[in-house]
Amino acid sequence: MPITLSHVSYTYQPGTPYEWHALDDVNLEIPDGEFWGIIGPTGSGKSTLIQHMNGLLKPTQGQVLVDGIDLSARAANLRQVRQKVGLVFQYPEYQLFGETIHEDIAFGPRNMKLPADEVERRVRRAMERVGLDESFRDRSPFGLSGGQARRVALAGVLAMEPRVLILDEPTAGLDPRGREEILSLVGAFPALGMSVVLVSHSMDDVALMADKVLVMHRGKVHMLGTPPELFSRRAELEAIGLGVPAAVQLIDMLRSRGWELPAGAVTIEQAVEAIRKSLRTKAGGGRG
Amino acid sequence: MNLQAVTIGQYFPGDSYLHRLDPRTKLIAVLLLSVAIFLPRYFPGYLLVALFTMIAVALSRVPVKFILRGLKPIMIFMAITVLFNAFLTPGEPLFQIGRWAITREGLVLSAVAAVRLVLLVVSASLLTLTTSPILLTDGLERLLRPLAPLGVPAHELALMMTIALRFIPTLVEEADRIMRAQEARGADFRSGSLINRAKGLIPVMVPLFVAAFRRADELATAMEARGYRGGTGRTKMKQLAFSGADYRAWAILVLFTVAVVGLRVTGRG
Numbered sequence A: 001m002p003i004t005l006s007h008v009s010y011t012y013q014p015g016t017p018y019e020w021h022a023l024d025d026v027n028l029e030i031p032d033g034e035f036w037g038i039i040g041p042t043g044s045g046k047s048t049l050i051q052h053m054n055g056l057l058k059p060t061q062g063q064v065l066v067d068g069i070d071l072s073a074r075a076a077n078l079r080q081v082r083q084k085v086g087l088v089f090q091y092p093e094y095q096l097f098g099e100t101i102h103e104d105i106a107f108g109p110r111n112m113k114l115p116a117d118e119v120e121r122r123v124r125r126a127m128e129r130v131g132l133d134e135s136f137r138d139r140s141p142f143g144l145s146g147g148q149a150r151r152v153a154l155a156g157v158l159a160m161e162p163r164v165l166i167l168d169e170p171t172a173g174l175d176p177r178g179r180e181e182i183l184s185l186v187g188a189f190p191a192l193g194m195s196v197v198l199v200s201h202s203m204d205d206v207a208l209m210a211d212k213v214l215v216m217h218r219g220k221v222h223m224l225g226t227p228p229e230l231f232s233r234r235a236e237l238e239a240i241g242l243g244v245p246a247a248v249q250l251i252d253m254l255r256s257r258g259w260e261l262p263a264g265a266v267t268i269e270q271a272v273e274a275i276r277k278s279l280r281t282k283a284g285g286g287r288g
Numbered sequence B: 001m002n003l004q005a006v007t008i009g010q011y012f013p014g015d016s017y018l019h020r021l022d023p024r025t026k027l028i029a030v031l032l033l034s035v036a037i038f039l040p041r042y043f044p045g046y047l048l049v050a051l052f053t054m055i056a057v058a059l060s061r062v063p064v065k066f067i068l069r070g071l072k073p074i075m076i077f078m079a080i081t082v083l084f085n086a087f088l089t090p091g092e093p094l095f096q097i098g099r100w101a102i103t104r105e106g107l108v109l110s111a112v113a114a115v116r117l118v119l120l121v122v123s124a125s126l127l128t129l130t131t132s133p134i135l136l137t138d139g140l141e142r143l144l145r146p147l148a149p150l151g152v153p154a155h156e157l158a159l160m161m162t163i164a165l166r167f168i169p170t171l172v173e174e175a176d177r178i179m180r181a182q183e184a185r186g187a188d189f190r191s192g193s194l195i196n197r198a199k200g201l202i203p204v205m206v207p208l209f210v211a212a213f214r215r216a217d218e219l220a221t222a223m224e225a226r227g228y229r230g231g232t233g234r235t236k237m238k239q240l241a242f243s244g245a246d247y248r249a250w251a252i253l254v255l256f257t258v259a260v261v262g263l264r265v266t267g268r269g
């Protein structure tokens, strides 16, 4: 399910005083099976961008292709596209409506007109994946804890068994434990054969999980690269109010104090490894 | 579905003559105008009222396209009114369709009804388009204040209106987001039978109500936390004050009213 955007621009409320050019000539290609992180300041167009990837928003100009299908074409079957490209909105628990958790998670599969036993199977599997046991099945989705409600909402999208999963700031507003739970879930998706697009505010999370990082700024693709490539351009990121992962900050600081460390470590583990290596050669050099 | 097209009650920021008028002037003007719209009997009277409204539109500097968009929701209502008037008014028949006839008197009445409806909606939208919600409610509160001894809860009414105006766009946005989220799960709000479409609204209405209650709760807490105690003894940061522009507007309004009433009384318009 490669997703290609060419020359995509999007304008909110054109022709009114509230007109806003949210996307400006965006060109991208997300190949199958990759994990992409999207970062950018608030209002830079991240949420607008991802809603183009399953046809919820149609580009004012340009073209979006999902698996070769032009989403603006009249003949495009958007329902089919949306079950293959799952989108989890920001604060998805605010969209829960079912009388029971089971009912809510079954909404997507039922809209796909699947037979009842297949719906049942998918709901079970989705609940299992997000770590909700059988006892939740007949409970109301209202009155759960923040982390639990979010996992129910996530299961609602997972139950459609999409090939690409897009998540808009899935950890926003959760406590540290809830964040951990969601992140470890998201981290496991690639192994299930899904491509993942993760919109995030946390450089550390993106550094840890993404193959490619896209930086949005004022509706444009500002930077694009692997985490080591991107986070080596610290000044450019800081110029638009973004930062670098803690590991990069640490390595930079040590280097400025004269440590000899290779660039390219973006996660804590990589930083520890680099420092350990450097200590070893130092010790070795001392003896020799 | 596109909820962004909902413009009723929307404020169109600007700095035109109408924008700068005191909200009380505009409230009274709209009140007068909506009475004036129903006074004329003959063409000159309608012409005067229509001209007055058009000049007001021009003075507001709000694009005509934007104002016409506000008319969209009443189109069906207008079509029904026009049809009923055209067919059900007894008089000299012009065309015959089966056992129904469009009469000459019916056509005239339809035209009159349509013109009145359009003018009414346009003048009311001009008020909200050129007045920020805060000023609007301030103006309303001040106008209602003399009625407080009669038991009219002026402050509470104004507060309710402020909150409603403040939250309409928020709820529209919320509904829009919820609909897109459910569409992402394969919901379809565009096709199917009427019953299916109505059923399809449950996944939108439930979260929307939950959101409305949540917001109401948060707002109540925030107001209490800041020591809100109702209208008594409350002062305003910005005091409303009439300016030269308002006095000129009053003069024009008086002239206009005299002219409309004059035409009607003398049987000329």
Ligand SMILES: Nc1ncnc2c1ncn2[C@@H]1O[C@H](COP(=O)(O)OP(=O)(O)O)[C@@H](O)[C@H]1O
Residues within 6 Å of the ligand: A012, A013, A018, A019, A020, A021, A022, A040, A041, A042, A043, A044, A045, A046, A047, A048, A049
């Ligand atoms: N319905 C809307 N009408 C007008 N402007 C909007 C609307 N939705 C979003 N915007 C504007 O578009 C810009 C991009 O929004 P968004 O894609 O949500 O950014 P991000 O997710 O990066 O914070 C923001 O400046 C926002 O104010």
Ligand SMILES: [Mg+2]
Residues within 6 Å of the ligand: A046, A047, A048, A090, A168
């Ligand atoms: Mg966003």
